Amino acid sequence: xxxxxxxxxxxxxxxxxxxxxxSSLARRRIAEIEADLHDQIAAERARGAGDRGIALSVLxxxxxxxxxxxxxRGGAAAASTVYRLATAVAIGSVLFIFWLxxxxxxIGVEGDPADLMFFxxxxxxxxxxxxxxxxxxxxxxxxGMARALVAMALAQALVGAVALAAGKHEAAxxxxxxxxxxxxxxxxxxxxxxxxxxxxxxxxxxxxxx
Amino acid sequence: MPRRKPGTxxxxxxxxxxxxxxxxxxxxxxxxxxxxxxxxxxQSRSRSLTAHGTLYKALGRLEQLGLLAxxxxxxxxxxxxxxxxxxxxTGEGARVAERAVAEGAGxxxxxxxxxxxxxx
Numbered sequence: 565x566x567x568x569x570x571x572x573x574x575x576x577x578x579x580x581x582x583x584x585x586x587s588s589l590a591r592r593r594i595a596e597i598e599a600d601l602h603d604q605i606a607a608e609r610a611r612g613a614g615d616r617g618i619a620l621s622v623l624x625x626x627x628x629x630x631x632x633x634x635x636x637r638g639g640a641a642a643a644s645t646v647y648r649l650a651t652a653v654a655i656g657s658v659l660f661i662f663w664l665x666x667x668x669x670x671i672g673v674e675g676d677p678a679d680l681m682f683f684x685x686x687x688x689x690x691x692x693x694x695x696x697x698x699x700x701x702x703x704x705x706x707x708g709m710a711r712a713l714v715a716m717a718l719a720q721a722l723v724g725a726v727a728l729a730a731g732k733h734e735a736a737x738x739x740x741x742x743x744x745x746x747x748x749x750x751x752x753x754x755x756x757x758x759x760x761x762x763x764x765x766x767x768x769x770x771x772x773x774x
Numbered sequence: 775m776p777r778r779k780p781g782t783x784x785x786x787x788x789x790x791x792x793x794x795x796x797x798x799x800x801x802x803x804x805x806x807x808x809x810x811x812x813x814x815x816x817q818s819r820s821r822s823l824t825a826h827g828t829l830y831k832a833l834g835r836l837e838q839l840g841l842l843a844x845x846x847x848x849x850x851x852x853x854x855x856x857x858x859x860x861x862x863x864t865g866e867g868a869r870v871a872e873r874a875v876a877e878g879a880g881x882x883x884x885x886x887x888x889x890x891x892x893x894x
Binding site: 593595596599600606607621625626627629630631632633635636700702 | 809
């Protein structure tokens with residue numbers, strides 16, 4: 565029994581349980597296992613261990629780690645799904661606002677310059693996402709995105725407050741109820757996305773992506 | 775694997791931090807998966823190495839908690855072998871490890887020191 569054969573088996577198992585996960589996450593786990601296997605075989609040979617003993621040790625490490633591998637995969641897959649959902653809600657919300665601006669106008673009538681304030685909300689989101697991208701992948705980045713979405717919700721609240729202070733609710737087509745309602749709805753969408761990002765971080769969204 | 779109480783570390787995770795601290799004291803600033811498993815085997819005088827799944831799941835969890843940081847080894851340093859993922863204790867990780875050592879939680883750890891519930 566050659567250790568290299570059992571190492572191939574362990575690598576095949578790693579490829580199997582990482583299948584369907586985000587490719588960066590899967591690549592990292594597989595590469596880390598392959599480096600570990602190489603190091604173990606080299607180190608055990610250097611200290612004079614026989615091939616059969618090394619192969620059994622490699623096999624034993626794989627078998628004893630089965631439960632942890634499966635559990636890790638479950639957590640990573642669930643977190644990955646939640647992260648994607650959070651991203652979809654955030655992008656969908658921005659596109660929805662953008663569409664409303666062009667189609668019917670959000671504050672006042674279509675083409676009211678007050679709608680330009682929403683670009684400030686988008687800018688806050690872009691800045692927050694850029695900052696989040698500087699953090700390590702996984703939970704830290706998901707938390708960064710959550711903060712970016714909370715900042716967007718606060719910017720959205722500011723837009724509503726400015727619109728009311730500027731008397732936009734006095735226009736024939738707008739009302740206090742409408743401005744507050746739309747502001748609340750957009751804030752709920754951003755905060756919902758932020759909550760999903762936090763859930764992704766909590767579900768042990770692995771920081772192992774690279 | 776023992777059930778985790780919220781905000782606490784599992785014995786294996788504590789053992790990893792304590793081992794990393796001792797390796798750090800021996801001027802090994804960074805460590806890799808197999809190197810850590812070997813060191814843990816020697817320190818605990820065990821016959822077997824920690825299983826792959828258990829080890830890398832615990833390392834990921836510690837990194838997620840902000841107690842470890844990691845990066846890929848430079849390709850030039852790998853010298854033809856697969857590149858290693860290099861880990862190192864963060865400041866918070868070192869503090870938790872020192873606390874565990876002070877409480878006698880190293881090696882066959884039984885206590886679970888509290889850690890921050892969320893990464894920084």
